[in-house]
Amino acid sequence: MSVVLETKGLTKAFGGLVAVDDVSFQLQKGELLALIGPNGAGKSTCFNMLMGQLPPTSGEVFLGGERINGLSPRQIWRKGVGRTFQITSTYSSMTVIENVQMALLSHNGDVFKFLPFAHKMYREKAMELLDMVGMAAQADRHCAVLAYGDLKRMELSIALAHDPQLLLMDEPTAGMAPKERVALMELTAKIVEDRGVSVLFTEHDMDVVFAHSHRIMVLNRGKLIAEGNATEIRNSPLVQEVYLGGGTLFDAEEGADA
């Protein structure tokens, strides 16, 4: 197994508040790694640093051994990292397939072309991607009229458009119906298996986390407090304390992160 993503001492401080504190972990190829923790634990901050949205205060991020912190989201995407957002970000004036085609156009360096018709380009490849997430039947619908779960699946196909080696998913099932959640994570697990993509995701729904992740990391008040498989995490007294009560919980709620 080779290491796809590695962080060393990743830290982010907002003034006096240390949102992410000395986080180091490794993500193996083909692994589905969950990052969980109560509200304000620093999950989203951590994600934003991995994606280049926020510069870390200190620490380093390596993608396949190459240092990527300090790069822009654009550059990190070009290195083969796809992402989905906690709240979907889509091009609401386009059809479903055009949303996917846009990512393909960018991947193939066609953004500054004035001559061809965009809607004819990479249509087949876009259709394959949509088919993979079960959205092919809705390819030509206006994406502004889609149900939220369908938007999430569309976003997943966009994130996979440039054959990424790593997929970062920030609360992939937030805002979805329980049945859809399970289906989406099953789909993700299948994609991991089929394509050998590695996935790091944050999640609040513990059913989803325990059912599908290969490994779980628990973040509390910016620090990694536990790491292991589902059984180990379930039985960890520290994790139980963080989630079910104990002195630190309400202090932890003060964090800026949602």
Added chain:
Amino acid sequence: MEFFVAQLLTGLANASSLFLVACGLSLIFGVTRIVNFAHGSLYMLGAYVGYSFMQTLPGAVGFWGAILLAGVVVGIIGVLIEVLVLRPVYRAPELFQLVATFGVILVIQDLTLIIWGPEDLLGPRAPGLRGVYRIMGEPIPKYDIVLLAITPFIALALWYLITQTRVGVLVRAATQDREMVGALGVNQAVLFTGVFALGSALAGLGGALQLPKGGADLLMDFHILAPVFVVVVIGGMGSLPGAYLAAVIISVLNVFGVTYLPQSTLVLMFVVMVVVLMIRPYGLFGREEVAGEHGQVGEPELPIKPASTNVRLIVMVGLALLALLPLFGSSFAMVLTTDILIFCLFAASLHFLLGLGGLVSFGHAAYYGGGAYIAALLVTHANSPMELAFILAPLGAGLAALAIGWVCLRLTGVYFAMLTLAFAQLLWSLVFQWGSVTGGDDGLVNIWPSDWLNSTTAFFYFALIFSVGGILVLRHVAHSPFGYALRAARDSKRQAESTGINTQRVQLLAFGFAGLMGGLAGALFVFSKGSVFPNELEIARSFDALIVVFLGGVKTLAGGVAGAAFFKGVEDLLTRFEYWRLVMGLLIIFVVIVAPQGIVGSIRKAAIRMNVLKQGKHS
């Protein structure tokens, strides 16, 4: 030193009207998010109403009473405008209200003309304040000293109202988060009307207060508009202390400018604005603009498709008919059609930026007038042949757009719009005041096309080919990967950036491209008229294009062209009447209220409702 102090005092006195008008505008924008272009008209009304009261009310009490009454009357007029015109369009797409306020400008202009007549009115002197005080030996009008003393009190009173009273708390809360204030049970309609009334009253006060210094005339609405916007933007939209500080800066600067650099007074103001915005992008006391970051207001835009075979056939038939015009139309019809075609290209170039890019440029005339002037300057000073000038003009305009866009695209929303406006005004002032090169107000004349184009028919075909060609190119680019990337950057900058699209570069290139096409329209214009004057660069020209794009329909591909054709045609009919502005203004307000999707959008909606057009396969 004495002279210096005197200058400073005059500057401070001049700041008082400017501050009153600017803080009214700032308040209205802060709460309602409406950029009220009719604010200059309210200022003008204040002056006229104040003048009438001063004629009837006697003495010093009458004078000051007239000023207060002018404020009250204009405040009431503000309520009427808010309730009748703006309230119906609060839910319309962002900045659509702007067009409605432009309709209000036209209506007020003609009503003022009808009521008070075309002559400039000389303002009465303030009773008891006719002479001058000698300060360090320099004469300062007594009225200036009074103004200078009053303004801080008005500013203080406003500050008290905003920071210390319950009304003020509501206004500040609404400035930060309108929805939340509504959710907490505050009647937004009343709050909006109240703020609009207050802002209008302040503008009316400002107009009446400056009567002894400047009188009243029909051009003062547009003349105050540019400095007021500069003040509001420099101070920071929605900030009262900012408005005061900026009003003082601009007024003092202006007084010194008149003395030391009389050639550059107009330019100076905009240079200051550009510099301030480069250093502090949201003005001296402003905060980052968050409105408009929650995606587009109103219905989401429909996906675009290249025209169907049927539509293409209809367009081809239409173009064929146009091409046959010289056979059956009069030479007047050809000239009018040429005008319309050129205007359509100008509007289409703005629509590209505004509709596809979501980049609201208030200064698109810079590239249209810029293109026209580049061609005219080349012909006049370099004796260049028409063909060369015609090629270089759009290129020059495109380059100018790239440079201006590079600066403006650091900002977003209203500040972006204002900076584009500032650059257009900068160009206008440059042309207006640099008489030796540009001819100043007299313009550049004798810019005729080459002999082979020197007949109405030949130039008609020339304009037809280039206008229609330009519009088709713009349309095609909308369907190209670049056009898609531009829409992607507008729809979700976050998604675009995290899928590798350099949104800033895409938008900059779009800005340059739209400038190029605007320049092409300008080059066509200058050779069709044989002359160019500074008014091709002025605010009103930029607004012409904005209005037709909004009225045609921002969210439709054909909106710009359809709106331009419709309104240029209507304008030609209307300008034959004496009070055409009134009718045009009412027409604009009518369209805004009845058809907030614009002409094309409304027709499409009606067609979908009547099942003529299919909405899409699945929905």
